[in-house]
Amino acid sequence: MLPFKKWNSLQEARASDDVLYHATSEYVVIQILKSNSFKLVPDIAVGADAGLGNSSKRKIWYLSTTRHKLGGYHKDNTWGVMLNLDGNRISHNNKIVAVDYWGASFAAVDRSKMEAEDRVLSAKPELKPATKFIRSIHVLPKSNWVSDDHEKQRLRDIMMLAKKKGIPLFHYDDRENWLVQKNPIKLDMNDLKKQDKSINTSTRLGRKDKGIGGLMELLVAPKTTKNFSDYAKKWLDRMKYYAHDYETQMSADFHNAKTSDELKRLIQVMHKKKLYSQKDLQDYLKKKWT
16 A cells, blocks of 8 residues: 555546546456447446446446546556547447545545445446447556566456557556556556466456356246256255345355356346346346245
């Protein structure tokens, strides 16, 4: 964490009115550049994240950005990527709303929680073309990148994609310089050993979100259905006998699957049934199956 005095002095690193910052990982940036789209996440969580900044039931998808280079979400990162976005262009067809995730009272106690989040709201799960909105890319590599072949390949991929799409790219060897986007270092292809093509940098091994699939079964199946998957049966047991587990597990599954195709399909069906939140879904399934 930055020293308190240093934090105060760096507060001057505010964005101009038309710049939004999006902090993410090298993996995700490669996906964004290859697909030329931002994969948005749904604002249908429960608890602290429920309905933040979203007053429209139709604009359920969002991209999290910040108005400040030192937003609380990313300022302690030891490696990662910052995308400088054109807020004016984004606002032409999308609503941008300010969100105070932690609340003013909490920020008064802990200034590091000043996230200054702006959510870009959309009725669609993707924002594209991404290259229309990206002004520049700022990369803070892992500290061991010189000896990490996989990290070198990710940096190489980002470098090639950025060059191909005409997006300015900057690298840093110091976290504070990265945060305020000053004193970038020179890094070129000669610094990055060419890797075996079998190294997959844009995706990581993951699991299919079968819990979400179980919810889809319960949502679309007629009440006479007998043959459910084990995942759907688990949801029925939670619903009938473990109310608290039913709610908390759904919240966890939605969070873990927030960029998955399974959740996107579930949300599409929910909207057709005029269900716009996890609470709506919970109540609907309870009424249907209990």
